[in-house]
Amino acid sequence: MRSASEDLTTRARIRDAAVLRFARSGFGASLRAVAADAGVSPALVVHHFGSKERLHAACDEHVLAWIREAKRENLAAATSGRLVEVLASAEAQFAPMVGYVLRSLQDGGAVGRAFVEQMIADAEQYTAEAVEQGLARPSRDEKARVRYLVLSALGALLLSLTLDPPSDPQDVGAAVRRYLDQMALASIELYTEGFLTTHRMLDDYLAYAPDPPG
């Protein structure tokens, strides 16, 4: 799984070109553009994949497989926040994958949905362990908290990159790392010290809506 080298099936070369093109230009990119990137006629890509929709599905599947692989290799470091960091600092060849995932998050595609569900499932486990070890505070609704934390982290990253995209869509990795640098202090501060000084808002909410873990 090391390199996207040149001695691949034509089908695989087209698929890789499509992942790259979709990552750079979004899923509105034309079949003709993908074909040109792969050095191939438009007719050939539908010969191999049947339709643009099925090409998209094949890319989704490929990227999901890659994610599963990458996560297995990085199980140790992959806490909720650090997984993104690992992805971002991966070799440059993996940047297209990160870009692809972000695009899929942006338009609600299958990869995006599966990606956050996986992240949430993992994060549930990590935070449960952290709570057991006394590193994290327990929550009144663990599942809701994990979901909130993951959606916040991912959503903030996605929104930041959307509003202020990297001039060269090539290195999403660099942009992600820059974002993490900017946000590190604020997020760590919030996670260790909180934001408010009093418990009043929390108490008010608990009095108003008594049964969280419904």
Next chain:
Amino acid sequence: MRSASEDLTTRARIRDAAVLRFARSGFGASLRAVAADAGVSPALVVHHFGSKERLHAACDEHVLAWIREAKRENLAAATSGRLVEVLASAEAQFAPMVGYVLRSLQDGGAVGRAFVEQMIADAEQYTAEAVEQGLARPSRDEKARVRYLVLSALGALLLSLTLDPPSDPQDVGAAVRRYLDQMALASIELYTEGFLTTHRMLDDYLAYAPDPPG
């Protein structure tokens, strides 16, 4: 400014129809769809606006003007988190506006960018006041924290709605309110109690990267 009633300029009717259509279907919606919604020929919309791009710009301008108006009317309640709440709970006629803003955030349009910049600017003021009054903890880098908080709140909302869109794109308002209900406890908990139990990660970061407000 009360109602989108029927006795408006045709130009205004087309503009309103376009805002609605763009909010529901995204900016990829066709001129013909907008024209049909407005009960008008496609040729007339370009007669009034010149091109689709200029129609988009006119919608942006209109929505931005509405935002400024709405904020002036709700200055008191408009803290970072509560502004979204105010927007969401506004009259049903305002839901298209909310949907439009979300669409613009989703594709990095001018309205989206302006919207978060306004929110950040306002939040800076509110949190400064809150810190002065002893309600919020001071931060080692106030501007970065505000930016992080706003991007997190907005990004989580946007991501949630993107991955799990309301079946009827009509009521974005209801979906936003549902989201806020789900996330309220977790966010208040995090804001008042934090997540970690020790200061170690924060101390480590401060030792590693000493000069935050650069």
Next chain:
DNA sequence: TAGCGTACTGAACATGCGTTCAGCCAGCGA
């Protein structure tokens, strides 16, 4: 009433898209 400008339309045009299809050409077994 005549003239004129403005709102408005139907039909058409150019373009780019996804997709189809007849056929080319290299490789290979008989």
Next chain:
DNA sequence: TCGCTGGCTGAACGCATGTTCAGTACGCTA
């Protein structure tokens, strides 16, 4: 050498899009 299979292409089709244009209908001013 023949014939055939499969990767591959160029040209075309049908369609939807944004945009143009000639022309119609209506309301105003003279």
